[in-house]
């Protein structure tokens with residue numbers, strides 16, 4: 113039986129472990145931390161439960177597909193669809209609810225911005241068409257293997273792209289493309305989707321316009337029991353399939369001989385393996401675990417995606433105006449991205465994202481209170497020397513824009529900075545999504561899922577193809593497993 117060593121029990125590592133074990137491989141996962149989940153860990157504090165990382169759940173079919181690959185050994189997973197994706201608040205008092213149902217959305221656009229909603233609805237239809245035209249090529253297969261470009265596949269992708277060609281902007285930036293929405297506030301709203309992979313909408317290619325379709329077209333969802341239920345379902349399924357998971361076991365080296373992996377070395381000893389899958393960030397994988405091998409320097413030096421400062425607050429307030437996902441906009445959105453990517457600072461007036469998980473998982477907070485996840489964008493590698501000042505600015509903004517005096521109702525607090533994210537998950541510079549997608553070629557500059565020089569070595573997770581975020585990490589696990597079956601069959 114072929115033995116597979118997986119480094120890291122994040123989403124990508126666990127999902128790959130499930131797919132490999134379901135095909136009869138003997139899989140062992142080595143996790144440096146004392147708990148599973150990677151960026152999607154949880155924290156219990158003073159009667160509140162917080163998800164430390166992702167709060168937005170989209171494209172649930174990918175998780176169901178991963179679990180279903182285990183057949184009857186799949187752990188149960190329940191979730192609900194939401195009737196809206198987000199509540200938006202502007203400094204001038206404008207408020208907007210992004211409803212899922214198209215006619216409600218259209219009416220809301222007319223009400224909030226006093227405009228004809230037709231251009232904005234057409235913009236969304238183009239997002240859907242662009243998504244369908246490109247998903248097979250850019251998201252659901254490797255971009256770096258010859259078989260992905262076989263004549264049959266290439267013809268299929270080109271014909272899809274041809275059908276959706278009117279929705280495939282090739283030269284403009286996302287910001288320029290979003291001007292078609294017909295209103296500057298909607299342009300800003302659609303620009304925000306660049307942050308879903310940690311990029312700058314004023315530089316990122318307009319091809320990122322496919323992202324809104326995930327929310328507006330396919331919907332937003334909430335797992336029963338909160339986001340950590342995703343990790344629990346993956347972990348339980350892996351265990352049901354016979355996967356062994358070692359916590360508190362950092363991998364120190366990937367062992368190789370004659371151009372192939374032979375296993376790994378952890379703090380506890382050497383472990384032979386026929387295949388090694390790194391679910392850890394690609395930069396430390398090369399720099400620390402493969403120091404004798406030539407690293408793909410161009411890829412490792414790519415600009416990082418953004419990181420964040422996150423305040424986890426237990427707030428004893430019913431906050432009736434706030435839903436599960438809420439955005440309090442910066443006054444000057446362009447200045448925010450200039451601060452992040454040019455000055456490598458947090459903006460003076462940052463956009464504030466508030467997620468209250470207990471809106472859909474009431475058991476996560478005491479009655480009448482909420483488990484607030486409050487995040488501002490920060491540059492990757494940002495050194496936290498002004499958290500008190502930032503906290504005050506964020507609280508003042510919330511007070512100004514929602515009327516809630518958080519400080520007066522605060523019951524507990526935990527804070528994560530880019531440095532904390534880096535040290536707790538091994539993410540390079542604490543970036544949330546690996547490299548940024550600020551260039552038209554960025555998709556091709558994400559690291560491949562199979563190492564070309566070292567046989568039996570594979571990569572999965574947010575820092576490699578097809579990218580960061582839960583859906584893409586799950587797609588990456590499927591791609592990586594397909595490559596493993598093709599190049600290292602049992």
Ligand SMILES: Cc1cc2nc3c(=O)[nH]c(=O)nc-3n(C[C@H](O)[C@H](O)[C@H](O)COP(=O)(O)OP(=O)(O)OC[C@H]3O[C@@H](n4cnc5c(N)ncnc54)[C@H](O)[C@@H]3O)c2cc1C
Nearest residue numbers: 120122124144150151166167168363392538573574581582
């Ligand atoms: C604050 C925040 C908010 C986010 N919001 C969203 C969101 O709303 N929606 C969304 O879809 N995505 C979101 N993301 C992104 C998403 O969390 C990640 O893209 C995804 O979880 C990354 O999974 P991964 O498989 O790459 O592994 P990671 O979660 O990065 O896990 C890697 C694991 O490998 C382990 N490891 C590293 N090195 C070693 C080693 N040498 N030996 C053993 N183990 C090792 C680490 O301890 C870690 O457990 C967010 C991320 C953060 C941090």
